[in-house]
Amino acid sequence: MxxxxxxxPAASLHIVLALLExxxxxxxxxxxxxxxxxxxxxxxxxxxxxxxxxxxxxxxIIETTDRAAHTDTERRRYYELTPTGRAVAxxxxxxxxxxxxxxxGHLAGGAPA
Amino acid sequence: MxxxxxxxPAASLHIVLALLExxxxxxxxxxxxxxxxxxxxxxxxxxxxxxxxxxxxxxxIIETTDRAAHTDTERRRYYELTPTGRAVAxxxxxxxxxxxxxxxGHLAGGAPA
DNA sequence: CTCTTGACTATCGGAAGTCGATATATCATA
DNA sequence: TATGATATATCGACTTCCGATAGTCAAGAG
Numbered sequence: 146m147x148x149x150x151x152x153x154p155a156a157s158l159h160i161v162l163a164l165l166e167x168x169x170x171x172x173x174x175x176x177x178x179x180x181x182x183x184x185x186x187x188x189x190x191x192x193x194x195x196x197x198x199x200x201x202x203x204x205x206i207i208e209t210t211d212r213a214a215h216t217d218t219e220r221r222r223y224y225e226l227t228p229t230g231r232a233v234a235x236x237x238x239x240x241x242x243x244x245x246x247x248x249x250g251h252l253a254g255g256a257p258a
Numbered sequence: 259m260x261x262x263x264x265x266x267p268a269a270s271l272h273i274v275l276a277l278l279e280x281x282x283x284x285x286x287x288x289x290x291x292x293x294x295x296x297x298x299x300x301x302x303x304x305x306x307x308x309x310x311x312x313x314x315x316x317x318x319i320i321e322t323t324d325r326a327a328h329t330d331t332e333r334r335r336y337y338e339l340t341p342t343g344r345a346v347a348x349x350x351x352x353x354x355x356x357x358x359x360x361x362x363g364h365l366a367g368g369a370p371a
Numbered sequence: 372c373t374c375t376t377g378a379c380t381a382t383c384g385g386a387a388g389t390c391g392a393t394a395t396a397t398c399a400t401a
Numbered sequence: 402t403a404t405g406a407t408a409t410a411t412c413g414a415c416t417t418c419c420g421a422t423a424g425t426c427a428a429g430a431g
Contacts, residue, residue: 152299154388154418155268162361172408181360185353186265191390194410199388220397220408240298241358247294248275248351267389267417285379304419307381312417333379333426 153237156188156196161205161226161234168209168225171197197224205230266350269301269309274318274339274347281322281338284310310337318343 153161159178163169169177171193178188200206201224209223226234266274272291276282282290284306291301313319314337322336339347 152268152295155265156389162357165361166364170408171410175408181357182265182353183356187390189390189392190408190410191392191412192388196388222409238358238361240295241354242362243296244275244294245351245354245358248278249355251279269418283379284381288379300419302419302421303379303381304383304421305417308417335380 156192164226165234168223170221170223269305277339278347281336283334283336
């Protein structure tokens with residue numbers, strides 16, 4: 146099996162998970178990340194924009210140029226997952242699912258792994 | 259309403275989740291955290307022991323003195339959750355469950371929350 | 372007995388990641 | 402015109418993470 150790279154840092158993780166639902170711009174991403182955890186996770190601009198650039202550099206997301214082009218007055222920058230980014234997001238999701246399932250399962254029934 | 263504090267950093271999170279299953283010593287914790295994610299998360303000693311001390315300082319875990327006392331030759335230091343720590347762990351687990359559920363649900367059917 | 376290996380705790384320093392404050396600009400509403 | 406939400410961006414300080422390193426102890430190999 147292909148050795149998957151290390152888990153994404155928290156901010157990157159939340160961003161790619163949010164982007165599984167479709168392209169978003171930075172500010173919307175900030176809100177969405179908060180919504181997905183009922184406000185438990187609050188990502189400020191300092192974290193957001195730096196992380197966004199890192200994700201672009203790492204090839205996990207790209208800025209969707211079409212959208213930016215198609216309105217003149219648009220300040221928003223939309224981002225979407227690359228195929229790689231999507232794979233990473235799904236892999237991270239699976240990791241979380243497994244973690245949650247195992248811990249919760251252990252609590253419920255004391256069922257062995 | 260009790261203002262829930264910020265999400266735990268990754269290492270702390272994994273440690274308290276692992277300790278929901280019962281007390282463990284540092285080295286076992288290292289292994290368990292890896293097991294819970296099929297090796298995806300690898301916590302080295304540098305991360306482990308610093309984090310452990312921070313969690314003790316924050317009152318989320320305590321060293322279980324009884325176990326250490328009851329064998330002479332025991333080098334191991336066992337840790338368990340405090341009531342606060344347990345509450346935090348469960349709250350973090352719930353947060354992850356919600357996140358995973360929402361993202362996965364959206365993928366599956368586009369089903370609304 | 373000695374040598375190696377694995378269990379186990381521990382610390383250090385640098386790198387990476389996070390956060391709040393701040394800045395700037397647009398737009399809607401009052 | 403002034404307030405507040407939208408929207409992007411950067412800075413510096415702080416927190417967190419990680420690999421390397423080090424040391425002790427016990428068990429098994431030679």
